[in-house]
Amino acid sequence: MRACEAGPEALVQAHVFERLKKRDIAIDAIELLYPDQRAKDKNIPLAESLPLIRDFNMQLYNAVKKALQKKTFPIIVGGDHSIAVGTWNAFPKPFGLIWIDAHMDAHTPQTSPSGAYHGMPVAALFGRGLPEMAQLVRKEPVLQPENFAYIGVRSYESGEAALIKQLNVKTYFMDEVKKRGLSTIIPEAIAHVTRHLSHYGVSCDLDAFDPSIAPGVGSPEPGGIGGQAMLPLLAQFGKDPRFIGFELVEYNPERDENHKTAELAYEILKQVMKP
Numbered sequence: 715m716r717a718c719e720a721g722p723e724a725l726v727q728a729h730v731f732e733r734l735k736k737r738d739i740a741i742d743a744i745e746l747l748y749p750d751q752r753a754k755d756k757n758i759p760l761a762e763s764l765p766l767i768r769d770f771n772m773q774l775y776n777a778v779k780k781a782l783q784k785k786t787f788p789i790i791v792g793g794d795h796s797i798a799v800g801t802w803n804a805f806p807k808p809f810g811l812i813w814i815d816a817h818m819d820a821h822t823p824q825t826s827p828s829g830a831y832h833g834m835p836v837a838a839l840f841g842r843g844l845p846e847m848a849q850l851v852r853k854e855p856v857l858q859p860e861n862f863a864y865i866g867v868r869s870y871e872s873g874e875a876a877l878i879k880q881l882n883v884k885t886y887f888m889d890e891v892k893k894r895g896l897s898t899i900i901p902e903a904i905a906h907v908t909r910h911l912s913h914y915g916v917s918c919d920l921d922a923f924d925p926s927i928a929p930g931v932g933s934p935e936p937g938g939i940g941g942q943a944m945l946p947l948l949a950q951f952g953k954d955p956r957f958i959g960f961e962l963v964e965y966n967p968e969r970d971e972n973h974k975t976a977e978l979a980y981e982i983l984k985q986v987m988k989p
């Protein structure tokens with residue numbers, strides 16, 4: 715049960731965006747995009763779902779591009795993490811990216827045990843894996859691995875970990891996060907992804923948070939980030955002139971308990987968008 719495709723609509727129904735607006739947070743427009751119904755079938759092989767995933771990412775790419783042309787600040791709410799390919803293709807290159815996640819999402823079809831595309835978007839952004847996604851819009855990779863940092867990783871498979879190691883990607887594993895604290899690590903991660911570049915974005919998977927505060931996710935992993943530690947720190951992104959966009963993914967309303975995770979999503983967006 716992943717059901718993340720129902721996430722955005724469930725957050726609208728939980729009045730997440732309406733409540734943000736009431737707090738004088740400038741929201742120009744909310745646009746909901748829907749994947750092809752066939753993409754919901756978890757049992758179809760990647761070869762069959764790939765064109766659907768690709769089409770959806772193109773739709774999303776165009777929507778984010780349009781928002782940027784209107785000079786609005788894009789906040790992208792998923793959906794599973796496959797959407798990162800469409801999202802980050804839309805931003806003018808070059809930029810750095812901070813990826814807050816329990817997982818690496820850096821598989822290629824050769825290394826993935828499940829074949830699920832939501833485990834592959836980081837590899838695609840680095841130009842690896844299926845060319846349909848790795849070259850969604852252009853031939854060149856969206857990101858250079860040196861301008862990327864993970865925060866919160868605690869569950870991964872050997873094939874993707876080998877790629878991340880080979881590409882020398884900065885990874886703040888969960889043990890280091892616990893030991894050194896997010897108030898140290900977040901500014902360090904920002905400094906890392908901007909050391910050659912002037913702009914950066916953030917992609918946040920709700921499963922980076924501990925399942926006690928975020929049970930409603932596609933792939934829960936114990937031992938995650940606590941809300942109190944993280945939430946106040948998110949305001950630094952929104953206030954940073956180098957920050958270009960924010961993506962929040964993997965909300966699964968079917969697994970949520972008493973709207974806990976929807977509330978967390980609200981708190982995250984409130985912090986990031988704080989005027």
Ligand SMILES: [Mn+2]
Nearest residue numbers: 795815819919
């Ligand atoms: Mn993810």
